[in-house]
Amino acid sequence: MYLTKDEQAILDGEQGAGAQKAMELVTALGKIYGADSLVDITSAHLSGASYKTIGEGGLKYLSDMVAGGAMVAVPSTLNPVGMDRTRWKEMHISPEFAEKQLQIIELYGKMSIKKTCSCTPYIGDNVPSLGDHVAWAESSALSFVNSYIGARTNREGGPGALAAAILGKTANYGLHLDENRKPTAVIDVEDMGGSVFDYSLLGQAVGMKMGKGVPYFRGIDPSVEDAKTLSAAMAAAGSVALWHAEGSTPEAGNFDISGLEHITIGKKERQEAYDKLNTVEDVQLIALGCPHLTPKEMHDIASLLKGKQKRNKDVEIWFCTSESVREQCAEDVAIMEQFGPVLADTCMVVAPIEGTFQRTATNSAKAGNYLPTLCSQKVKFAELSDLLKVIE
Ligand code: F3S
Numbered sequence: 442m443y444l445t446k447d448e449q450a451i452l453d454g455e456q457g458a459g460a461q462k463a464m465e466l467v468t469a470l471g472k473i474y475g476a477d478s479l480v481d482i483t484s485a486h487l488s489g490a491s492y493k494t495i496g497e498g499g500l501k502y503l504s505d506m507v508a509g510g511a512m513v514a515v516p517s518t519l520n521p522v523g524m525d526r527t528r529w530k531e532m533h534i535s536p537e538f539a540e541k542q543l544q545i546i547e548l549y550g551k552m553s554i555k556k557t558c559s560c561t562p563y564i565g566d567n568v569p570s571l572g573d574h575v576a577w578a579e580s581s582a583l584s585f586v587n588s589y590i591g592a593r594t595n596r597e598g599g600p601g602a603l604a605a606a607i608l609g610k611t612a613n614y615g616l617h618l619d620e621n622r623k624p625t626a627v628i629d630v631e632d633m634g635g636s637v638f639d640y641s642l643l644g645q646a647v648g649m650k651m652g653k654g655v656p657y658f659r660g661i662d663p664s665v666e667d668a669k670t671l672s673a674a675m676a677a678a679g680s681v682a683l684w685h686a687e688g689s690t691p692e693a694g695n696f697d698i699s700g701l702e703h704i705t706i707g708k709k710e711r712q713e714a715y716d717k718l719n720t721v722e723d724v725q726l727i728a729l730g731c732p733h734l735t736p737k738e739m740h741d742i743a744s745l746l747k748g749k750q751k752r753n754k755d756v757e758i759w760f761c762t763s764e765s766v767r768e769q770c771a772e773d774v775a776i777m778e779q780f781g782p783v784l785a786d787t788c789m790v791v792a793p794i795e796g797t798f799q800r801t802a803t804n805s806a807k808a809g810n811y812l813p814t815l816c817s818q819k820v821k822f823a824e825l826s827d828l829l830k831v832i833e
Contacts, residue, residue, distance in 0.1 A: 459511025463604035471612030485606035488578035489599025514609030558786035559763035576605030581673030624657030641806035644674020645714035674806035718809035728789030730761030731805035743773035
């Protein structure tokens, strides 16, 4: 792989141990995936921010990077952490966990990474443009920016995205290249509804059918909320990192789709997706906001709850969003808080909920996939309005 003189100097340690470690990682990935060079990036989004997921090993890795003088070179945001920074007691989090979590956030901050922690930074805190090369981790967010915005990123892991952020560069392979952004199958969508739950079912069904590849949708015109839900579902049920929607996403018109395999997703396929995820009826926690709630979703939920009361005291409800969206939506938050906490910069999957709950409800296919595997939960998978009826 070709390196410029400056890049080689970083690899030789001339800019400190942190930058050297970052260059070692990025060039190693480039060699594995056949990159010919590095490419400049305009932003990064980092996963691996929850103490639950990175543990002591991750904490040590971050401490070493900070001690080695590592500092990010491009605007960089963080994925959700294991708790709301100030309201962690409402999440049944222990003081020991809270202390470690706050240390992790501080370490990222020392590398000049923005301490907003959301899986939807593209709503306002970190917004790439069409054609930008970026290095994003968080499977739902990177699929959203690839597909709905037309930025270019591979499915980065936490350490790879951090290394790229430090260098302001990543290895030029995979979805950074035109030839890998072509659709690999046409998805003909039939009888589609328009809710988060409908897009979760669609994404789950496509992820189950395709696994990986680049789906090209016909028959949908997704909003931001639909696109984030669809991206999350396909990334969790399969490993889709880029999709196109005819007449809707910015790169869809660039490709000739004749000769591609066609897959139909209708009621039957969505029922199969539902059957895979729904494993329990009676729940202890309803967790909404996977990916994090947008201002529109906050408003929609508040409208459904307005004038009602929480009658079912046996079931908790959490609303997960970013700190910036929580701040923007004060009126909606006041209504929602009568039912349960509006939690910022955390979520039901990266928080250690398994110490408190065993049965959780969601309208998100991504949460439906990860709650059993990462949080030992049985899952009720249902439409938002049906979930809210459980607590009324
Ligand atoms: Fe975001 Fe957590 Fe879902 S990070 S995409 S809310 S699992």
